[in-house]
Amino acid sequence: MKFTLWLILALGPLAALHAENWPMWRGANGDGTSAESKLPEKWSQTENVVWKVELPERGNSTPVVWGDKVLVTQAIEKEGKRLLLCFDKKTGKQLWEAGTIYREPELTHATNPYCAASPATDGERVIVYFASAGVFCYDMNGKEVWKRTDLGKQHHIWGNGTSPVLAGDRVFLNFGPGENTVLYCFDKKTGKTIWQHKEPGGASGEGADKKWLGSWSDPLLRKTGARYELLMSYPRRACAFDPLTGKELWTSGGLTDLVYNSPLFADGVMIAMSGYGGAALAVKTGGDGDVTEKNRVWQLPKVSQRIGSGVVHDGYHYILSDGGIAECRDLKTGAMVFQERLKGNNWSSLVLSADGKCYAANQIGDCFVFKASPKFELLATNALGEKIIGSIAVSDGQLFIRGYKHLWCIGNK
Template sequence: MNLTRRLLVLVGFCLIGDLANADNWPAWRGADGTGISRETGLPVKWSATENIRWKVLLAEPCNSTPIVWGEQVFLTQGLDKGKRRALIALDRKTGKSLWQQEVTCDIEETSHGQNPPCSASPVTDGKTVFANFASGGVLACSLDGKRLWHRDLGPVLSRWGNGGSPILYGNLVIVFHGPGTPSILYALDRDTGKTAWSSEETAINSPVFGSWSTPVVVRADNHDELVMPLPGEKIGGVGFFKGYDPTNGKSLWQIDGLGNEVYAMPILGVGGRVIVGVSGHNGPTVAIRAGGSGNVTASHRLWRTETKNPQRVGSGIIHDGHLFLADATGVLQCLKVETGEPVYQERLGGNLWGSILLADGKLYVSNLEGDTYVVRAAPKFELLATNSVGEATYSALAPAHGELFLRTHGHLYCIASMSDADSFEPVNEFPKLPADQVLGPCSAVATNSKGEIFLFHRGKHPILCMDSDGKLLRSWGDDLIDKAHGLRIDRQDNVWITDIGNHRVMKFDPSGKLLLSLGTGKAGTGTDEFDRPTDIAFGANGDVFVSDGYGNSRVLKFSSAGRLLKTWGTRGKELGDFHLPHAIIMDSKGSLLVGDRENERIQRFDAEGKALGQWTGFAPYGLAINGDGHVFVADAVAHQVLRLDAEGKVVQRIGQKGQAPGEFELPHMLTFDTAGNLFVAEVEGKRFQKFKKK
């Protein structure tokens, strides 16, 4: 039959609503299984610190790709080296953990070192999230984390682990339970997990060879067909595609030509006519069309590469009549999809393992080393960007809501375009202190109207005053201060500090003369006492606000002369409560911002203590506001400086954990000078850095 008359209309994974028109990414290769997104304006360039909205630490390396629905990100995660396996939900805007459901796996699965447990990605219909944990079974949860059902399908005994992700069809969850002995296609009832049908495969049951692929659903001959690539029936045999009726599992047709190992999912094009299968370990690439009955190799196999191909693990892309494939040697290849004729092959670098994403006319493909290449999706090769986060990744990118989600072996990243971000560069050979002035843990830094820099540290001469180049001008505090914490400069250039060793707040003039001391010197809960106060802020009228953080979890308001005016707050999680108010500052609109450290939020108050709202998703150790009124946060858990927008959303991340210039080890507090330069004090790093605004 003429090829042009047999259009394959893609049913994809879902039949779960009009997901292709939404901003969601509900399955590993998207709603229709093509790996093609309709998103536009996605980031093209990023790094470990550029265009990163947030990143969260992951417990163990895994290869699964996150999925996105609405305001939630879902991913599977191995724990205790696969003995426990979890389905995790995160807040899309902040990365904060929302819920986690676990299953246990008592079976000791063997696997390849590059394929740790939980390689299968979840899938959702917008009501329920489904995860395939291989020997750990199939788990279904509601979007709010309620465990709905769990189905044990038995062990998956393969030397190289598993990889097949679940797909949805009608009221069915379809899972390839393999490779290994036996390998079975299961269709489970979406509501109960009970078996609707199953099909045990005649393909080779081997601990070495098999299929790690995910099936797809297409439409051919006026009905839906489930297509699954499988290995040969014996070692050295020929692998094949197999078509099934997805409603009952009945075998419809077979097309030969694949190898004994299949890793990639069948490659589909939107509204296309061709399905492409890629074999692993030097096996052939095969293009077919669905439909027919029995063995239709002669009539339905369009082309097959006869030469050996490099190892291919990830799935490719069909776009505008061309097929794009990546391989383990770092080569991106473009072929004509209807003939297999090569168009170009270009070496990108590294081991290209992850599946390719197509969005806005661009191909995104990552290598094992953590580099993501952005290439024009066209028959003429054009490299647009090379991006690296410096962490190994075996996963594909997930696009949603204008953002990209990248899973590495260490973190989950939310990548977003932040075109208005400030640009800073670390200043080398700063500060210029005498050789005998050794810095201890640096807890705070501030600048005055003259451009002088004041550093508060836990060492000899705890208060150091320097000029703008970091040369020491004067120092004091040995006989007064026990343990440095917060330091701020008021509008008269007076220096205010909090001493968590002596439980005091002290005010000095710029020369170091003590002007005022608040607190009794002992920890307490009274109105004249503090318990390890952390920071100071100033109102426009000269009022002084103190975060009495470690022991009392409260805020105290004083007049400029030190008379107590008001106090509020207690230990708790509700709005207006605190769990270690660690930083405090007045913003340009007159709102008091309190860094509620252990509750991982910033609370906003008016000057009388009325709660106005909160921003969540970070660990606010220090707060600063630059000359443009932008709020910056020292996040000591992430070892980064964050810039927030007017809604408290992270729009810029500066630095990462490390000792090199521009990196941080527990950034504690921060400040800006009148020129917009940034200063950051590090407790663990025992230093403070200056960043020049470009």
């Protein structure tokens, strides 16, 4: 049985053979990279808009795409609805909705509406995380397959936002932040728990002392050396787990109390960054036990505030800070290569095309395209005229962007 599961996981990131799909928040590879090139560079509210459809309320999640379907999570706050919406990829017509109703009080921030987590799909089922309401699985027609409503409540002053990660026959989920912080591995067909790792939580930010900690990071599955590791960033540490058993393989100190973005991996090295002016680090994977002293490549005690995650290209790490500054760092040393101010504030994560272009959106609806190069070159600024928190999804040469008012499909015409 173990050997069979190992072979399934050894197939690598989900949908690696289906570059036309964008099955999870950060794409098929889990790191914001797309196998597509010659994507649209310029658009407006009318130019290169294939379709746009009005959404019922605001939302921070990113759409996912599989085949002829676009899927996005949506809350109807006053009604307590936690929904998954499905749209026709060619026309934008809504095909169906599925979901649940959850009316119990759930702590979040005014900037983070419910249903902030993005869906994940393998083309047969769609997994959605509705925070305290539970984890739900639907088929591609919106029929409920299984649900887990027994996981407990989420409780943090800034709410939640982690998304399911699919690999082989498994669903990995960082259920947190707050006191109830657990890394789960579910069977994607049944929803049964295969293993779980309980992480110390707490400090939700409600007290007078304003103490808080938490991780909004999604795990990243990578092969390093002869084994697979599930890479994770938590308050004050980066670490890795055996994806088959949940055993912790190694840990490295060097992060700080709040971790908003997800880890990246390149050339045997994991890159992890804290938010809220916290620390960042790079650490060699493949170790055992506490590897802080022997495997940590570099550590920066303070970096700029960032919510979104970055991308890696040809030895450089690219990310947008919360303040809308594009940053490039040398992966070997952590040294800053450039800092270039763009318009507005940004929570969107970067997407990298196969021909080396970075895509992201800011909170006032401007979408940026710039080269993934140590010499900064802004290629375009494209205004959609509405608030955007989520990231851009890529499928079949088109871009799918969720704003606070509309779901947009952008394509070269």
